[in-house]
Amino acid sequence: MERFYNLALLFLLVVVTTNCSTPSKINSFKPEPDDAIPLVYENTPSFINLPITIQLKDIENTTNNLLNGLIYEDNIIEDDNIEIKIWKLAPITIENSSKDTDRKIKTILPLKANVKYRIGTKKMGLALYTIKEFNFNGIITLNSEVELVNWKLNTKTKLESLNWNESPTMVLFGKNVPITFLINSSTTLFKSKIEQKIDESIAKSMDFKSNVVHALEKISIPFQMSEQYESWLRITPTEIYSTNAILKNQTILLDMGIRCIMETLIGKKPETKFNANTIVLKPVAKIPNQITANITAVSNYDEASKILTKNFSGQEFGSGKKKIKVHNVSIWHKNSKMVIGLDVLGSLNGTVYLTGIPKYNETTKEIYFDQMDYALDTKNKLLQTANWLAQGYILNKIQANCHYSIQTNLDEGKISIMAYLKNYSPMAGVFVNGKIEDIQFKRIQLTNQAIIAFLKISGEVNITVDGLK
CATH class of the missing domain: 2.40.160 (Porin)
Incomplete structure (x- = not known):
C-alpha cells in the first residue's frame, strides 16, 4: 500500500511540474535580409483604347459661344x-x-x-x-x-x-x-x-491636345483603391495614339489610345510620375477596340507584413496541449526566397523562421508557398526545444493556412473598375462606359524590397462627349 502511495505521489508531482512549468523559449538565428538596392522589376506596358464620340450639337454650341x-x-x-x-x-x-x-x-x-x-x-x-x-x-x-x-x-x-x-x-x-x-x-x-x-x-x-494632356495629368494622380489594404493605382502614360476623325450621323467619332504603365502600390500615397514633356503623340490609321491592361501590383515587405499579421490573427497551431499563437508576422527576401518570421506565444515563445517561394495556382486562384520549410537554424533549435513543432505535420498545417485565395480580390477589383465604366463622368459633359471581360493573375516576381504581382485585364472602354463646355 505504501508503495502505491509513493507511485501516486510521484505521478502527481510529475503532472503538476509539467503543467506549471514555464513555456519553452526559442532563440533562433535570424536570416538577415538581402542588402537594399533600388527596386527594379519587369513591367509590361498597357494599351487602353479610348474611342471618343463628340456630338455635332456640342461643336455647334461652342461655335455659337465663340x-x-x-x-x-x-x-x-x-x-x-x-x-x-x-x-x-x-x-x-x-x-x-x-x-x-x-x-x-x-x-x-x-x-x-x-x-x-x-x-x-x-x-x-x-x-x-x-x-x-x-x-x-x-x-x-x-x-x-x-x-x-x-x-x-x-x-x-x-x-x-x-x-x-x-x-x-x-x-x-x-x-x-x-x-x-x-x-x-x-x-x-x-x-x-x-x-x-x-x-x-x-x-x-475643338483643340484636343491641351484637353487630352490635362486629362492625362488628372488620371496620372494615384488614387486609393482600397482603404483597408492601403492600395493605390498609379497610371503613367507614355504615348498617345489617334486616328483621323470620322463623321457618322450627327456625331464625330475619334479613336484614341494610350500606352501606359499601370501599377498598384501598397502603403502611403505614391508620387505621380506624369511628365507632359515626355508624352509622345502619334497619328495612326487604326486602333484595336479592346483594352490590354497589364497591371503591376507592388507590395513592399513592411506593408505586406502588416496584412499577413492581420491574416494570422487568432490562428492557433499545434497538437494536443502543445499549441502556439502567431501575434506578429514579418517577411523579407533572401537568396530568391521569402523568409517569414512568426512571433509566437504559447507552449513556445520566440520567433520561428520559415522560408518558401510564393506561387500562384491558376485553377484555385490561390497564392501559396512552395518548398516551405523552417530556416536551418530554426529547425535545429526546434529539435532541441520543441520537437513537436518541428514535425512535418505542424509545418504542413501552417503551410495550409498560408494558402490565400485572391478570387474575391479579383472579383472586388472587377467591381471597383466597373464603377468607372457605368456612365462615369470625370468632368462635365464627358461620360465613360465599358466592360471588363476578364482579370487574369499572370505571375509573381520577388525582389529584395517587395513582392511584385502581375495582372492582365481585357475589356472595352468608350468615352462620349455630350454637353461639352
Whole structure:
C-alpha cells in the first residue's frame, strides 16, 4: 500500500511540474535580409483604347459661344475698296451633310451685313471716290471638310450658297434701292473672310491636345483603391495614339489610345510620375477596340507584413496541449526566397523562421508557398526545444493556412473598375462606359524590397462627349 502511495505521489508531482512549468523559449538565428538596392522589376506596358464620340450639337454650341454679335469687321477701305461688318443674327446650325465617302459638315449662318464699297479713281493727285453703303441680311450655307490635324479638329470650309431673307439694298438719294444682282456678284469679296472665321472658331473650340494632356495629368494622380489594404493605382502614360476623325450621323467619332504603365502600390500615397514633356503623340490609321491592361501590383515587405499579421490573427497551431499563437508576422527576401518570421506565444515563445517561394495556382486562384520549410537554424533549435513543432505535420498545417485565395480580390477589383465604366463622368459633359471581360493573375516576381504581382485585364472602354463646355 505504501508503495502505491509513493507511485501516486510521484505521478502527481510529475503532472503538476509539467503543467506549471514555464513555456519553452526559442532563440533562433535570424536570416538577415538581402542588402537594399533600388527596386527594379519587369513591367509590361498597357494599351487602353479610348474611342471618343463628340456630338455635332456640342461643336455647334461652342461655335455659337465663340461667335456672337459682330463676328467680322474690316474697317480699312484703302486696300481693297471695301469695308465690311457682319453680325450673327441667330444661332448657327451645324449638321452632317456627308455622303458615304465624304467627311463634311454643313454650317448654316444667319447674318446681317453692312458693306461700304468705294467706287472711283485718283486723277492728277485728286481722289475722286464715291462710297456706296449696302445693308442686307440672309442665310449663308457653308460646307466643311473635317480632319484631325495635330490634335485639332480642322475644317476646310467653302461657301455653298447665300439666300436672302429680303433683297439687299443700297442707300441712293436717301432711299433703299434693291441691288441683289450686284451683291450676288460681289460675294467673293467677303466669302473667304466668313469661311476663315468659321474654320478658326471650330479649330479653337475643338483643340484636343491641351484637353487630352490635362486629362492625362488628372488620371496620372494615384488614387486609393482600397482603404483597408492601403492600395493605390498609379497610371503613367507614355504615348498617345489617334486616328483621323470620322463623321457618322450627327456625331464625330475619334479613336484614341494610350500606352501606359499601370501599377498598384501598397502603403502611403505614391508620387505621380506624369511628365507632359515626355508624352509622345502619334497619328495612326487604326486602333484595336479592346483594352490590354497589364497591371503591376507592388507590395513592399513592411506593408505586406502588416496584412499577413492581420491574416494570422487568432490562428492557433499545434497538437494536443502543445499549441502556439502567431501575434506578429514579418517577411523579407533572401537568396530568391521569402523568409517569414512568426512571433509566437504559447507552449513556445520566440520567433520561428520559415522560408518558401510564393506561387500562384491558376485553377484555385490561390497564392501559396512552395518548398516551405523552417530556416536551418530554426529547425535545429526546434529539435532541441520543441520537437513537436518541428514535425512535418505542424509545418504542413501552417503551410495550409498560408494558402490565400485572391478570387474575391479579383472579383472586388472587377467591381471597383466597373464603377468607372457605368456612365462615369470625370468632368462635365464627358461620360465613360465599358466592360471588363476578364482579370487574369499572370505571375509573381520577388525582389529584395517587395513582392511584385502581375495582372492582365481585357475589356472595352468608350468615352462620349455630350454637353461639352
